[in-house]
Amino acid sequence: MIPFNKASITELEERYALDALRNGKTSGDGSYTFKVYEQFRERFGIERMLLTTSGTAALEMASILIDLQPGDEVIVPSFTFSSTVNAFLLRGAKPVFCDVRPDTLNMDESLVEGLITDRTRAVYAIDYAGVPAEMDAIDAVAAERGLFVIEDAAQAVGSTYKGRPAGTLSEFGCYSFHETKNYVMGEGGAIVLNEGRFLERAEIIREKGTNRRQVLRGWTDKYTWHDLGSSFLPSDVLAAVLHAQMERYDEIMGKRMAVWQAYERELAPLEAGGRLRRLVVPGHVEHNAHMYNVVLPDEDTRTRLVEGLKERGVMAYICYVPLHSAPMGRRLGNDPRDCPVTEDLGSRTLRLPLHADMTAADVDRVLSGVFDILS
Ligand SMILES: Cc1ncc(COP(=O)(O)O)c(C=O)c1O
16 A cells, blocks of 8 residues: 655654763753754754644644733634644634635635634634745734744645745744654654744743743743643654654755645646646745645545545545534534635645655556546
């Protein structure tokens, strides 16, 4: 079976993980964590970033940092992972679901202003398939109305928007290094603090609400409870794995990009023949080859394609079930008609396998399956 995704792990990841295990500092904030920060500083110019136990944890930290309160409203796309919404639901804030653009499946920035009420406190936008949302437009509306913007860049490590790295496009960026992402540490993530004023409090929230970091820096001699917080810092053993992945950054990106480009090139005739539609990558975006999606004419065709590919040993994946019409979204009082574009496209979008270790023969098998089944 060709899996829809598989982490690319080599002897380098094993070597660094073993080294971290042997050097006696297996909890958080060991030397590998700081090596990772250095890699992100050099590659993306990111000055303030904290590794977290997951992308989910990074989103939860952002929700604490902006002091969301029960009754606050947050504008969020429905076409996302549950974590984007759970992160603020846990603080008692309410999701106001925004529909998506049909071309990129990202939040439709033109709808955001119309969803703002007196209770709106923040916008959580996601960079779907590693393609950043229209963050300039979202940031501009938010700035005018005094709202925070959180960029859920879980899928977008390595992408750029108008030349700026994904994750740096608003006050907070949240990355994931889950094993399904381009660069992995098993379970893990990071919060990027694009405004310096949040750093000190973020360090406290990440350390169970204590000022332990300040003690480690020698700024004070005992640490104590200062704020809300949780156990948000990951083991240095996992940071060692991520350090290896970041050393292999260009190799992993190059291999993923070759697969992405083969799909893009070879599927063009099927689009011309009206059998499927490819998603659009806007000209001002450089994407990171995180996913390859196709939009089918209807849900039955998608089901036929999933089953036909499975028979051919290919695992294709239905990415998100829209949140507003999922069981939890319904319990929160949403109606499937609230986001019609999401509801429609969510039922007929399919993600083809894409990972760094796919061979040319794997790619051919996926493509010939798609052609057979749809022709
Ligand atoms: C858009 C989005 N946000 C958040 C997450 C959660 O990240 P993690 O699995 O690292 O908690 C994911 C995926 O896993 C995601 O795709």
